[in-house]
Amino acid sequence: MRPANDRDTGGRFLIVSYSYSGHTHRVAETLQRAIKGGWQEIYPWQPYPMAFPELLAQVKKEIQGHYRPRLLPVSHMPRPYPVIFVGTPNWCGTMAPPLASWLYQNDLSGKLILPFYSHCGGVPCDLRREIQALCPGAEVGEALGILDRETGDAAEQIHSWLLRLGLTAPLRQAT
Numbered sequence: 001m002r003p004a005n006d007r008d009t010g011g012r013f014l015i016v017s018y019s020y021s022g023h024t025h026r027v028a029e030t031l032q033r034a035i036k037g038g039w040q041e042i043y044p045w046q047p048y049p050m051a052f053p054e055l056l057a058q059v060k061k062e063i064q065g066h067y068r069p070r071l072l073p074v075s076h077m078p079r080p081y082p083v084i085f086v087g088t089p090n091w092c093g094t095m096a097p098p099l100a101s102w103l104y105q106n107d108l109s110g111k112l113i114l115p116f117y118s119h120c121g122g123v124p125c126d127l128r129r130e131i132q133a134l135c136p137g138a139e140v141g142e143a144l145g146i147l148d149r150e151t152g153d154a155a156e157q158i159h160s161w162l163l164r165l166g167l168t169a170p171l172r173q174a175t
């Protein structure tokens with residue numbers, strides 16, 4: 001993969017993330033401080049149930065049926081951004097359906113997509129492969145997975161990931 005800062009990013013990074021219970025949100029927040037990009041949180045039109053058994057049943061059904069939930073309107077559109085970070089919780093070994101909706105409904109051809117996710121150490125997910133399948137015209141970089149109990153203190157993991165991606169300048173700004 002071409003290092004992200006070899007691209008004509010002009011410092012234009014967008015973070016798009018979905019979080020149900022706040023862990024992925026914390027990763028996005030730390031990332032945003034490091035890269036100083038725009039941040040778009042996404043929300044399903046119909047909120048997910050609060051109770052875990054109902055949530056799990058609905059999530060399994062949506063994932064099995066490749067259901068793409070309708071999203072609330074967003075203010076940041078991806079078009080001006082050559083590099084887009086996308087974040088999600090790992091749900092049942094895959095991305096949460098709201099992120100799948102967003103990826104599906106936007107043309108991300110020619111962009112570099114950098115995925116991150118939070119998880120509890122259960123069934124693993126291969127976010128890079130999944131996103132590449134959903135967005136064949138985009139380049140997808142290494143995915144960063146952060147344990148949910150470490151999301152409040154993930155700056156080092158995020159900085160190492162940005163370094164591996166070739167995003168060294170934002171790292172210097174962030175420290």
Ligand SMILES: Cc1cc2nc3c(=O)[nH]c(=O)nc-3n(C[C@H](O)[C@H](O)[C@H](O)COP(=O)(O)O)c2cc1C
Pocket residue numbers: 018019020021022023024025055056059088089090091092093094118119120121122123124147148
């Ligand atoms: C419905 C559901 C399914 C989950 N499935 C997995 C899984 O397959 N593997 C895993 O490691 N964690 C799984 N988790 C744990 C979440 O990925 C983890 O707690 C994550 O940090 C939650 O992110 P959030 O607070 O941004 O929603 C699941 C959680 C929920 C609610």
